[in-house]
Amino acid sequence: MxxxxxxxxxxxxxxxxxxxxxxxxxxxxxxxxxxxxxxxxxxxxxxxxxxxxxxxxxxxxxxxxxxxxxxxxxxxxxxxxxxxxxxxxxxxxxxxxxxxRTMNADAAEVVGIASSVAEASATFTPQDPNASIDRATGLMTAERADAYRKEFAAVVKELASKNIAGQASTISAGVEAIGPAAASVAVVMRGTQNAPGKPPDVAVLALRVTLSKDSGKWLVVDVTPINAR
Known part of the structure; x- marks a missing residue:
């Protein structure tokens, strides 16, 4: 044996x-x-x-x-x-x-960043009109941040003059595609806009946020409406 x-x-x-x-x-x-x-x-x-x-x-x-x-x-x-x-x-x-593990960690990170930028894009307070812009651009590439500020400069001025406030919260967000250096995330939000003397205007917003990885850090390169034609 x-x-x-x-x-x-x-x-x-x-x-x-x-x-x-x-x-x-x-x-x-x-x-x-x-x-x-x-x-x-x-x-x-x-x-x-x-x-x-x-x-x-x-x-x-x-x-x-x-x-x-x-x-x-x-x-x-x-x-x-x-x-x-x-x-x-x-x-x-x-x-x-x-x-x-790296891909799962990247997926969780890009979803969090995309949600934050998408919410900031639809959030506005007349008392501090640049707060949401600063929050969003802090998560963007330098080129996209400059373009983003220029795009929203006129909108911010108009909303502040009308004392309109906006708030957005993410309903769902998911990765559409992801690779070692690029990702695309779809974000669906509920946006509420409040104007003096008017009832709140509630709408569902869908955005596509594309990101790139630079020096180990994910940054937003574009934010576009999903239903854009």
């Missing part, structure tokens, strides 16, 4: 684990040409080692796993198998887990 377990662990499972680790690395790397060559050579060497082990068993009646005079050889076999599995775990984590 003891020998059977040693054969299973050292002569069968260890080589299979090493081959599985090498194949997993290839899968994680999407099988580049250089790894196809390396993996093929290593797998052939492992298979050859298993064949030699079987031949020695037929000749001497012992294998790597059952040879009491070869503990160092068993240690090497286990070490190589463990190394292959460790490399597979590291490569899989680096190629799959980290990018997924």
């Amino acid at each position: 003891r020998n059977a377990l040693r054969v299973l662990a050292f002569d069968l499972l260890a080589p299979l684990a090493a081959i599985a680790g090498l194949l997993y690395v290839g899968l994680a790397l999407d099988w580049p040409t250089w790894w196809v060559s390396v993996c093929s050579v290593l797998c052939v060497l492992i298979v050859q080692g298993v064949i030699v082990d079987f031949v020695l068993y037929r000749r001497d009646g012992v294998t790597v796993g059952t040879d009491d005079e070869g503990p160092m050889l068993r240690l090497v076999v286990v070490g190589l198998a463990a190394a292959a599995l460790a490399v597979a775990v590291v490569v899989g984590y680096t190629r799959w887990t980290v990018p997924d």
Whole structure:
């Protein structure tokens, strides 16, 4: 029974684990040409080692796993198998887990930024007419911030002269598309406009906010109505 377990662990499972680790690395790397060559050579060497082990068993009646005079050889076999599995775990984590976490973090960040800019675009107080503009432009690229201020300068002056206040809150926001350096977010808001002597004017607004990533920071590059024709 003891020998059977040693054969299973050292002569069968260890080589299979090493081959599985090498194949997993290839899968994680999407099988580049250089790894196809390396993996093929290593797998052939492992298979050859298993064949030699079987031949020695037929000749001497012992294998790597059952040879009491070869503990160092068993240690090497286990070490190589463990190394292959460790490399597979590291490569899989680096190629799959980290990018997924980064994308999820980016998605959450761009939605938050888009919602803040969209709400600021539809928010206005006569007492502090530039507050919402400053809030929005703080999340924009320099070029877009300058254009945004010019676009809303006349609107701000008119609303302030009429003592009109506006407030917006996000109903829902979601990522339309996202990549390593660009994203598009759709934001649906409920906007309320209050004018002296008039009932509140409530409307549902839909905006598309596009962003770019510069030096690790997401910034807004454009804000447009989704239903624009």
